[in-house]
Amino acid sequence: MGTITIKDVAKLCGVGVSTVSRAINDHPDINPETKQMIMKVIEENNYIPNNSARNLKRSDSKTIAVLVKGVDNPFFGKMIRVIEEEIRKKKYSMVVHHVEAQEGEVAAALELERQKKLCGMIFLGGFYSETSEDLAKVKVPVVLVTSAKPQLEANAGYSSVSVDDVKESYRMVDYLCELGHERIAILTATMYDESVGKLRLQGYKKALQKHNIEINENLIKYMKDSEDYSMKCGYILMKELLESKEEISSVFAISDSLAIGACRAIHEAGLGVPEDIAVAGFDGLDIGAYYTPTLTTIVQPVEEIAKEAAKILFHVIKKKTIHTHKFFEGELVVRESTNEKDSAH
Amino acid sequence: MGTITIKDVAKLCGVGVSTVSRAINDHPDINPETKQMIMKVIEENNYIPNNSARNLKRSDSKTIAVLVKGVDNPFFGKMIRVIEEEIRKKKYSMVVHHVEAQEGEVAAALELERQKKLCGMIFLGGFYSETSEDLAKVKVPVVLVTSAKPQLEANAGYSSVSVDDVKESYRMVDYLCELGHERIAILTATMYDESVGKLRLQGYKKALQKHNIEINENLIKYMKDSEDYSMKCGYILMKELLESKEEISSVFAISDSLAIGACRAIHEAGLGVPEDIAVAGFDGLDIGAYYTPTLTTIVQPVEEIAKEAAKILFHVIKKKTIHTHKFFEGELVVRESTNEKDSAH
DNA sequence: TTGTAGGCGTTATCAT
DNA sequence: ATGATAACGCCTACAA
Numbered sequence: 205m206g207t208i209t210i211k212d213v214a215k216l217c218g219v220g221v222s223t224v225s226r227a228i229n230d231h232p233d234i235n236p237e238t239k240q241m242i243m244k245v246i247e248e249n250n251y252i253p254n255n256s257a258r259n260l261k262r263s264d265s266k267t268i269a270v271l272v273k274g275v276d277n278p279f280f281g282k283m284i285r286v287i288e289e290e291i292r293k294k295k296y297s298m299v300v301h302h303v304e305a306q307e308g309e310v311a312a313a314l315e316l317e318r319q320k321k322l323c324g325m326i327f328l329g330g331f332y333s334e335t336s337e338d339l340a341k342v343k344v345p346v347v348l349v350t351s352a353k354p355q356l357e358a359n360a361g362y363s364s365v366s367v368d369d370v371k372e373s374y375r376m377v378d379y380l381c382e383l384g385h386e387r388i389a390i391l392t393a394t395m396y397d398e399s400v401g402k403l404r405l406q407g408y409k410k411a412l413q414k415h416n417i418e419i420n421e422n423l424i425k426y427m428k429d430s431e432d433y434s435m436k437c438g439y440i441l442m443k444e445l446l447e448s449k450e451e452i453s454s455v456f457a458i459s460d461s462l463a464i465g466a467c468r469a470i471h472e473a474g475l476g477v478p479e480d481i482a483v484a485g486f487d488g489l490d491i492g493a494y495y496t497p498t499l500t501t502i503v504q505p506v507e508e509i510a511k512e513a514a515k516i517l518f519h520v521i522k523k524k525t526i527h528t529h530k531f532f533e534g535e536l537v538v539r540e541s542t543n544e545k546d547s548a549h
Numbered sequence: 550m551g552t553i554t555i556k557d558v559a560k561l562c563g564v565g566v567s568t569v570s571r572a573i574n575d576h577p578d579i580n581p582e583t584k585q586m587i588m589k590v591i592e593e594n595n596y597i598p599n600n601s602a603r604n605l606k607r608s609d610s611k612t613i614a615v616l617v618k619g620v621d622n623p624f625f626g627k628m629i630r631v632i633e634e635e636i637r638k639k640k641y642s643m644v645v646h647h648v649e650a651q652e653g654e655v656a657a658a659l660e661l662e663r664q665k666k667l668c669g670m671i672f673l674g675g676f677y678s679e680t681s682e683d684l685a686k687v688k689v690p691v692v693l694v695t696s697a698k699p700q701l702e703a704n705a706g707y708s709s710v711s712v713d714d715v716k717e718s719y720r721m722v723d724y725l726c727e728l729g730h731e732r733i734a735i736l737t738a739t740m741y742d743e744s745v746g747k748l749r750l751q752g753y754k755k756a757l758q759k760h761n762i763e764i765n766e767n768l769i770k771y772m773k774d775s776e777d778y779s780m781k782c783g784y785i786l787m788k789e790l791l792e793s794k795e796e797i798s799s800v801f802a803i804s805d806s807l808a809i810g811a812c813r814a815i816h817e818a819g820l821g822v823p824e825d826i827a828v829a830g831f832d833g834l835d836i837g838a839y840y841t842p843t844l845t846t847i848v849q850p851v852e853e854i855a856k857e858a859a860k861i862l863f864h865v866i867k868k869k870t871i872h873t874h875k876f877f878e879g880e881l882v883v884r885e886s887t888n889e890k891d892s893a894h
Numbered sequence: 895t896t897g898t899a900g901g902c903g904t905t906a907t908c909a910t
Numbered sequence: 911a912t913g914a915t916a917a918c919g920c921c922t923a924c925a926a
Contacts, residue, residue, distance in 0.1 A: 209903055220913035225905060235911055255665055256610060257903035259601035260918050278623050285647050297665075299644055302630050320600055320642075435839045468839040494780045494813040496841045554919055565897040570921055580895060602919035605902050897926075903918105910913080 208251045217245050228253060255297070264323035267297040268517065269316050273309050273329045273351075274432045277461065279487050280328050283349070283510045287326060290514035296323075310338040317344055324517045327351060345520040345527075349513045350504075351399050363516045363527040365509055369400050372502045372534040373407025373458070376484050379536060380454050381415040384545030385482060387450070388412070389423040391441045391457040391466060394431075401427075404458040404486065422450050433458075438465025446473050453545055454482035460489040460501055467495070467541070482542040488535075497540035505532050553596045561590050573598060600642070609668035612642040613862065614661050617673045618654050618696075619777045622806065624832050625673050628694065628855045632671060635859035641668075655683040662689055669862045672696060674745075690865040690872075694858045695849075696744050708861045708872040710854055714745050717847045717879040718752025718803070721829050724881060725799050726760040729890030730827065733757070734768040734795070736786045736802040736811060739776075746772075749803040749831065767795050778803075783810025791818050798890055799827035805834040805846055812840070812886070827887040833880075842885035850877050 214221040219238065226234045227242040245251075259265035268291055272280050284300060291298045299320065303312045313325055324345045339346065340361045348364040380388050390408045393401020405424070412419055425445055431437040438457055445452065446469060457463035463485030467477050477483050477497055485492060488503030512530055519525045559566040564583065571579045572587040590596075604610035613636055617625050629645060636643045644665065648657045658670055669690045684691065685706045693709040725733050735753045738746020750769070757764055770790055776782040783802055790797065791814060802808035808830030812822050822828050822842055830837060833848030857875055864870045 207903095210905095211903080214913095221903090222905080222907095222914080223912055226912085229905080233911060238911080252660065254605070254903050256601045256604035257918090258905075260599070260605050260903080260920085261905045262918085265601060278626065281623065281626055288645075288647055297644070299642070300633075302633055315597065435835055439839065464836070464839050467841070471841055490780055491809070491836060494784065494809050496812070496816055552919095555921095556919080559897095566920080567898080567922075568896060571896090574921080578895065583895080599919050602902090603921080605904090605919080606921045607902090895926105898924085900921105900923090902920090905916105905918090907916080908914085910911100 207254070208249055210251075210253065213242070213246055213249070213251050216249065217242050259321060264521075265297075265321040266295070267299060267320055267322055268324040268326065269313075269320065269322050270298060270300045270326045270328060271309055271313060271316075272300060272302045273327070277329065277433050277459070278489055278491075279350075279459070279461075279504075279506070282506050283328060286507050286510035287514055290511055294514075294518060308338075310341065313342050313346075317342060324521050326513055326517060345517060347513050347517045347520075349509060360527060360529075363520060363529060365512045365516060365530040365532070366400075367502070367504050367509075367534040368531045369403035370407040370410065372536075373404035373456075373486070374411045375407075375534070375536055376486065376502055377408045377411035377456055378414065379538070380456060380482065380484060380542065381411060381417065383454075383482070383542065385454040386415075386417050386545075387420075387423065387453045388417070389425065389445055389450070389452045389455040391425050391427075391438055391445075391455060391462045393427055393433075393458065394429055395426045401458060408456060420450070422448060423452065433461050435461050435465035435468070438462030439469045440465070442466035442469035443473075446470070446475075452481060454478075454484070454542065456484045456486075458486050460485035460487040460492050460499060463499055463501070463541075464491065464495060467497075467499075477541050478543040482545075484542050488537065492537075492539070495541075500539045500542040501537055502534040503537050504534050508532055552599070553594055555596075555598065558587070558591055558594070558596050561594065562587050604666060609866075610642075610666040611640070612644060612665060612667055613669040613671065614658075614665065614667050615643060615645045615671045615673060616654055616658060616661075617645060617647050619674050622674065622778050622804070623834055623836075624695075624804070624806075624849075624851070627851050628673060631852050631855035632859055635856055639859075639863060653683075655686065658687050658691075662687060669866050671858055671862060690862060692858050692862045692865075694854060705872060705874075708865060708874065710857045710861060710875040710877070711745075712847070712849050712854075712879040713876045714748035715752040715755065717881075718749035718801075718831070719756045720752075720879070720881055721831065721845075721847055722753045722756035722801055723759065724883075725801060725827065725829060725887065726756060726762065728799075728827070728887065730799040731760075731762050731890075732765075732768065732796050732798045733762070734770065734790055734797045734800040736770050736783055736790075736800060736807045738772055738778075738803065739774055740771045746803065753801060765795070767793060768797065778806050780806050780810035780813070783807030784814045785810070787811035787814035788818075791815070791820075797826060799823075799829070799887065801829045801831075803831050805830035805832040805837050805844060808844055808846070808886075809836065809840060812842075812844075822886050823888040827890075829887050833882065837882075837884070840886075845884045845887040846882055847879040848882050849879050853877055 210221050210224050214224045227239045288298050303309045322344050327348045329351055346362040350366045392405050425441040457466050463483050467483050470477050470481050485499050485501040488501050492499035492501050516528050555566050555569050559569045572584045633643050648654050667689050672693045674696055691707040695711045737750050770786040802811050808828050812828050815822055815826050830844050830846040833846050837844035837846050861873050
């Protein structure tokens, strides 16, 4: 008695398969009583429709893919779970696909799209290296999360949801300046980054300019090509910075992971955070509240962002709307890792 | 020019569909030249077989599901990525499914199994609450990772791969004892846990016994039902412990996340780690090496475990072997969060 | 070695 | 409101 099919159910109910189909798909043209009776039989024999057959028949497969670029960012963990939940609510399926830092995400996307007959995709992180033209090759609706391109064409072939990286970054660096810091270093993405790295660097520069602080290229530490937003990377960059003998009173890391790595490096150099060097992060990872010292950071509203991403995607899929670009406010959370610039200097 | 099908390819090549099918599925009975020519045409028109159609035809769908129980354990993040890679190498698909702490994982598993015609499943974490009989309902091969049942029936209907939780836990607590600690608290899973929580608690008790230290129930802190292996949970449990006024010189948390939460609580109580209270964790998360103080822990060989899990699963699927139970050695990594019991006491 | 045809479980289009 | 029936794209006997 392997698997029970729609035919079996039909037989059991003494009706035609199409009636059963109508019942399980909430079609209008069906007698409520018939439907109820069918659903009961389905329940009793716990029949579950075969997904492959459905997808084969349907044009779309009711599955949406989540592409995650760059390993080891716990920031995405929560995001994925929220997205998964939203997708499940809509009775869609989700497949997640991790793409290595060097891999082209669009290439991976294209393959997935065809193979699985996706009806939509969500990109998490990444989206450096790729151009809008590349992205346009993906035919299904796409929403970019946390990886907006700087220049948002109104009619871009995709949606996006994120915080305003320039603004939030500016907010943080401005805060650091207000504390009296002038020698503010930044730990940022690669030099060629066209995504969050670039934007957050922009915010940094903007804030410095506002405070009439000259931008010192030696205080800008870029990741190497092979690196990612990991603690290890933050550790390495900070160590280099420390060894460079540049005077620094604070450092802004564009992710909490980087910030924590930086703290470790500072610590190992026999210095204290924030007494000797203040450290600020970005993202709002849980660990920031438990680290010693607790981490000043920009908290991104992860849950809201994820939900909005799903919402927009479904809207676009159902053609209820065209592509949208939505920004959420981040929140500057001040904790122990930053303090006023020591006046005893 | 929507999607190109196997028929189109056949037409393009001037051959029958079965020949094309044979080509893409590496069947033996085909002329190498024909095959090469077909593959070329496929490449040029980048034809990609429709997965749903394949799965419908095949009995199994070549997809394996990963069930992750309990949110927010970064420990599983890496695991999933490694598993994903292994699965992809075999040209299978992976779907991950998070199940809430209260949800029954077997129920979720059953639904998935039918709906997606899985050919195998990997359970990550969890597996408390569920009995072997429940698990037996899942017809496809299952491998339990990091969640072995205490009593392993030789012919259990599943495989498992993990560290020997009793032994590793024993190793850690034994080490703590060797350092001179006698008042050793443990932060563990719920009281009803039948999985890693139970096992690690066993190891703890065993080590204490070896050192003739009486077991003090007040030093055993169980999670509440609603809690999970999170930093927050560790923080809460530790705080309760501190408030209980029990004298403690060290605490063993059965996960690094819990340990970090505990450190925070200790810190906020104005005490120092390890001077006042030594802290040890379990898992070997990256953060352990960057936290202040760095965390003494049992490092689990995540990558090996994940690879082995995939390997075993594929073996069982292909009927090359029956279910296996494999254990890996953990590694006791001593760092700053533990030290010798202060003799000045 | 290769081609033809039937069927996998659904959904959708027709009639009824 | 309901029931046949034809696709959906692929794999696989079976036949050639």
